[in-house]
Amino acid sequence: MQQFIFTFFNADIAARYWPDILRGMGVTVMLSLAVIVAGLLLGLGLAILRATQKRALVLLVVMFADIMRALPPLIIIIVLFFAFPYIDLAMSSFTATWLALTLVLAAYAEESIWAGIQSLPRGQTEASRSTGLSWWQTMSWVVLPQAMRLAVPPLTNRVISITKNTALGSVVALSEILNTAQAASSNAGNPTPLMLGAAAYLVIFIPVVLFARWLETRWRWKR
Numbered sequence: 001m002q003q004f005i006f007t008f009f010n011a012d013i014a015a016r017y018w019p020d021i022l023r024g025m026g027v028t029v030m031l032s033l034a035v036i037v038a039g040l041l042l043g044l045g046l047a048i049l050r051a052t053q054k055r056a057l058v059l060l061v062v063m064f065a066d067i068m069r070a071l072p073p074l075i076i077i078i079v080l081f082f083a084f085p086y087i088d089l090a091m092s093s094f095t096a097t098w099l100a101l102t103l104v105l106a107a108y109a110e111e112s113i114w115a116g117i118q119s120l121p122r123g124q125t126e127a128s129r130s131t132g133l134s135w136w137q138t139m140s141w142v143v144l145p146q147a148m149r150l151a152v153p154p155l156t157n158r159v160i161s162i163t164k165n166t167a168l169g170s171v172v173a174l175s176e177i178l179n180t181a182q183a184a185s186s187n188a189g190n191p192t193p194l195m196l197g198a199a200a201y202l203v204i205f206i207p208v209v210l211f212a213r214w215l216e217t218r219w220r221w222k223r
Contacts (some may be wrong), residue, residue: 010192017184021196024180027205031098031176032163038102039162040155041108045149050114051139061110067109074168076100097169101162109151117148119203156212164205177201184209 050061068076082097091099120143128138170179181197 008191008195009170010190013188013190013192014196017188017193018196020180020184020198022192024175024197025096025178026199027174028166028176028200029167030172031094032099032165032204034194035101035166036159036164038098039105040109040159042102042106044113044144046106046146047108047113047117048112048139051117051143061117065107065110067106069105069111071104073100073165074171077168077172078197087140092167093172093174096172097166097174101165101168105162106167108162109155112151112154112158113144113147116150117143119150120146123211153216156186156216158204160208160212163208164201172222 003030046061046064049057052058069211077100079094079098080091084091084096085164117141124146125138128142129135133141166176167178169176170182177197177200181200184193184196185191
């Protein structure tokens with residue numbers, strides 16, 4: 001037991017490297033928030049474009065969603081960071097990771113919101129238009145509020161899944177939790193920093209999971 005504690009929970013090594021892990025937590029939190037905000041807004045915009053039923057727009061949105069959902073996020077990050085500089089579009093590791101995860105989340109968000117729109121009775125839209133509301137007013141005041149509630153359960157799970165992929169930023173040397181913990185563990189010759197990293201992920205994502213569960217229950221009750 002003493003050897004186990006010395007190897008994985010070494011107090012001296014933990015005291016030496018916890019400030020680095022804390023800085024990595026800050027990067028992870030900022031990146032996660034940026035991905036969530038941008039991904040959900042972009043997904044909502046794409047779902048609205050698809051709802052216009054204009055064939056060209058629908059085709060582009062469907063192609064984007066299918067491609068982004070089919071590609072592993074890691075491949076998208078690598079392409080953005082390593083390949084785009086060849087076409088004079090160099091970006092930082094933070095930007096590449098943020099953009100890749102945002103595009104993936106937007107694809108899943110669009111599909112979830114669109115499914116919510118499609119599940120609403122068509123008569124609601126027709127009744128709204130018959131009262132004199134424009135298409136945009138109908139979408140904003142009648143369709144989207146209900147569609148978003150229906151989309152909450154799949155969206156919350158997808159948001160959690162994709163934001164945990166911030167760890168993939170370590171591939172392009174982003175100083176988030178995993179990359180920082182790996183570097184510290186290598187320097188120390190001890191896995192204790194990795195245990196600190198695992199604890200940091202728990203501190204960040206357990207509240208997110210609990211909030212998502214509360215949100216799903218509350219909104220499902222309102223349906």
